[in-house]
Amino acid sequence: MKVLEVEDLKVHFRSPDGLVKAVDGVSFDLNDSEILALVGESGCGKTVTVLTIMGLVKSPPAIVEGKILYKSNELTKFSKEEYRKMRGRKISMIFQEPMSSFDPLYTVGEQMIEVVKTHLQYDEKKAKELCIEMLKKVQIPLAEKRFDEYPHQMSGGMLQRIMIAMALITNPDILIADEPTTALDVTIQAQVLNLFKELQRNYKTSVIFITHDLGIVAEIAERVHVMYAGKIVERAEVGKLFSQPKHPYTKGLLESRVKREYKGKFLPYISGNVPRPTDFPSGCRFHTRCPRAMEICKSKEPKEIEIDGTKVACWLYGEGEPE
Numbered sequence: 001m002k003v004l005e006v007e008d009l010k011v012h013f014r015s016p017d018g019l020v021k022a023v024d025g026v027s028f029d030l031n032d033s034e035i036l037a038l039v040g041e042s043g044c045g046k047t048v049t050v051l052t053i054m055g056l057v058k059s060p061p062a063i064v065e066g067k068i069l070y071k072s073n074e075l076t077k078f079s080k081e082e083y084r085k086m087r088g089r090k091i092s093m094i095f096q097e098p099m100s101s102f103d104p105l106y107t108v109g110e111q112m113i114e115v116v117k118t119h120l121q122y123d124e125k126k127a128k129e130l131c132i133e134m135l136k137k138v139q140i141p142l143a144e145k146r147f148d149e150y151p152h153q154m155s156g157g158m159l160q161r162i163m164i165a166m167a168l169i170t171n172p173d174i175l176i177a178d179e180p181t182t183a184l185d186v187t188i189q190a191q192v193l194n195l196f197k198e199l200q201r202n203y204k205t206s207v208i209f210i211t212h213d214l215g216i217v218a219e220i221a222e223r224v225h226v227m228y229a230g231k232i233v234e235r236a237e238v239g240k241l242f243s244q245p246k247h248p249y250t251k252g253l254l255e256s257r258v259k260r261e262y263k264g265k266f267l268p269y270i271s272g273n274v275p276r277p278t279d280f281p282s283g284c285r286f287h288t289r290c291p292r293a294m295e296i297c298k299s300k301e302p303k304e305i306e307i308d309g310t311k312v313a314c315w316l317y318g319e320g321e322p323e
């Protein structure tokens with residue numbers, strides 16, 4: 001069953017340099033209990049896509065077109081109030097920087113209780129019990145004591161686990177994780193990912209997992225969508241994506257992963273730069289960097305077609321010249 005359907009989503013921003021086409025015709029479905037990975041280089045529109053789903057990018061001032069259906073509810077038509085009720089309850093989000101998601105002035109426990117009391121009809125005592133239970137589930141040692149501590153008293157890995165606890169405490173249908181482990185060092189990252197996977201399985205939450213890191217994708221996701229310049233260029237099952245990548249961009253990402261030796265924010269290193277979203281190339285947006293670019297790629301945008309279960313938008317697989 002589908003819990004979320006995004007249809008031809010466009011999110012544009014007006015800027016002094018022109019229209020920023022951050023997301024420019026993105027469609028995808030999220031199935032019940034699956035982990036779907038969204039990957040792509042910095043600036044390709046991953047975060048804007050999910051912030052729009054969360055109702056955190058609104059038109060105006062942004063220009064939002066297309067449909068976002070959550071169990072047949074059209075989210076783009078939701079009022080602020082409707083969104084407020086749903087956010088954190090039906091759809092939760094974990095951000096990259098745990099520190100910025102907590103208020104330094106309140107204890108971790110106070111912040112967790114706030115979430116519970118906002119969304120579930122629990123009294124103080126029951127809410128606290130649930131929070132402590134949740135802290136234990138994310139393996140916070142001395143949970144009762146930690147409950148009364150402030151965010152700055154926690155390590156990054158601990159805070160990120162508490163974020164996961166807070167996101168799951170209402171048992172949402174959908175969890176959006178935007179680079180949840182990028183800020184952590186590699187060992188802690190692995191621990192947090194394992195925990196994440198385990199909880200996702202127990203709660204049967206549907207997850208959109210955003211990452212730059214194809215290694216993480218291989219570990220965590222079932223399906224992957226590869227984004228480039230505001231569009232999805234390839235969608236495949238994880239195994240297929242790694243064994244038979246179709247789009248030259250995907251191939252580039254996979255090759256750069258082999259070359260890559262450091263853990264950084266940017267995925268090096270496909271030659272050339274990501275085009276600016278005010279100024280996307282004509283035709284296929286990747287043609288300016290594509291080692292396989294042909295004449296047609298410069299002028300005509302490729303349509304998505306299906307080959308061996310993978311969907312790809314690339315003229316290499318087009319059925320000859322278009323009309």
Ligand SMILES: Nc1ncnc2c1ncn2[C@@H]1O[C@H](COP(=O)(O)OP(=O)(O)OP(=O)(O)O)[C@@H](O)[C@H]1O
Binds near residue numbers: 015020040
């Ligand atoms: N409010 C805004 N106004 C104008 N431009 C914006 C706004 N928000 C995002 N953008 C632009 O939209 C583009 C897509 O941004 P987005 O944050 O979605 O990228 P991303 O794929 O998440 O990148 P990263 O991997 O670095 O997080 C970027 O060029 C960004 O500068």
Ligand SMILES: [Mg+2]
Binds near residue numbers: 046048
């Ligand atoms: Mg982002």
